[in-house]
Amino acid sequence: MGLTYRAKDGSTLALEGVDLAVRPGEFVAVVGPSGCGKTTFLKLTSGLLLPTKGTVRVEGEPVRGPLKIVGMAFQNPTLLPWRTTLDNVLLPLEIVQPHRRLYRRNRAAYREKALDLLRSVGLEGFARRHPWQLSGGMQQRASLCRALIHEPDILLLDEPFGALDAFTREELWLVLQKLCMERKCTTVLVTHDLREAIFLADTVHVMSKRPGRLVARREVSFPRPRGLEVAFTPQFLDLYQGIRGLIGEVREAP
Amino acid sequence: MNTRERLINYGLPALALLGLFLLWEWASFQFKIPRFILPAPSVVARSLWQWRSAILGHAAQTLYTTLVGFGIAVGFGLLLGWLVGFSALLYKAVYPILIGFNSIPKVAIVPVLVIWFGIGTVPAVLTAFLISFFPIVVNVATGLATLEPELQDVLRSLGAGKLQIFRKVGLPRTLPYFFASMKVAVTLAFVGSVISETVASNRGVGYLMIAASSRFDVPLVFAGLLVIAALGVVLYAVFAILEGRLTSWAYRR
16 A cells, blocks of 8 residues: 555645555554644545545555545544444444445344454443443444454554543553454554554654644564553653654744 | 332322312412303313313314324425435525524414315314424434534445435434424424314314304313313323434433
8 A cells, every 4th residue: 555645625734745655564653743634644545535636545546535445443432322332333334345235144243243343342241332331441442343343454543542541542552452463454543642653553654733744754663462561661762752852843843 | 210200200290280270270269250261170171071072073183183284294394304404505595485484473374275275174284284394394404414524424434425324324313303393393283283273174172162262161162272282292292202212322311
């Protein structure tokens, strides 16, 4: 997969000259100050928005509209309040082909699959509950399950843990890492949490303030699976300090 | 529901109603109000019993025209509400017309309907329809128009088309709005039917009341009023129960 584009959103220039290539199976994180166009970047990647200039290419094909091989999790859990957790997770199967056709025939098998997925993120026993009966962290877990149920090749995450407390967030880092290692899907994570980006990603890209540009790229080579203790090693802290300094510079740049 | 809740939910309204009747009875006795001005509840009850078979027939007619008119209003209101809520352009185009139409007192339309359809059932049904579709349209349209873009994005990111988004998100999202409007609309439909019956009909509770008042049989007029109120409460309750069953998620129960 390779992405190259320049984009403009209405009167505000949100992104400018963003060039980024992602290898299959790679975990990429994009960090930057808030309001720098990270969400716009992700929406362009998924095809929810179309670039004013340039093209997004996924598996060599230019993106012209929302992609079906993509799973997406948003800042808010965005679960449908009238559906139970299980039915929320099953939602993509009612829409994305070929699952849609298969789902009608093997409902039971798919339900089992969804329940397995819920179990793997520690939500067993909550399948029949409605979203408002779940805590914020649990809702975000369910949202991750929904993004993965149709076995997407690409996972796009828009600050999925931004609204959670530090402990829940770290717990979900491990959950996400486990899921990504199992699925081997290409992942693009957009976040303003540097530790999150370094902990999870193979490559961290730093974005400038609006109009967003990619100003630096750092490889993260800790072996997987990474435990939370990685975050306290000197190498991790070096990386952290370095990127933090970069973001400080771009925030102050005129 | 435990005993205490049941007592509050059913006992309290019954007690309030009883209190109102007792106060009314006491006042009409105390101040010696003539029965052709304000009959006491006991007098109304006697009249209700005396004319029970006639009242039953007229009430059935009113209920029939109300429900038919309301049924049409639900179908039409849902359809128009969805269309208007779905398209911002249509919303802008049609909304002033709807407001204008709703501002017209429906009693002013009945004579026109009589010229077109004669007196009786048809104008009553149509008046019930005309008076009750507006809240449904407005509520359903609001439900659709206030649909969170984030929820739409969830479906769009899966490659869902407009129709799929409507089916999976728009439709369930409007249900609580729809049921809230149904409760209002069904009582309005009664108002419409009775208005039409008082002006142009020889059947229905509205006609019964006009006929009774022309004979100065005020107790029978009040009996008719009570019947209408009771029917309204019953229908309201039916839709409230339906609402609780079908959209419990909106009330987080």
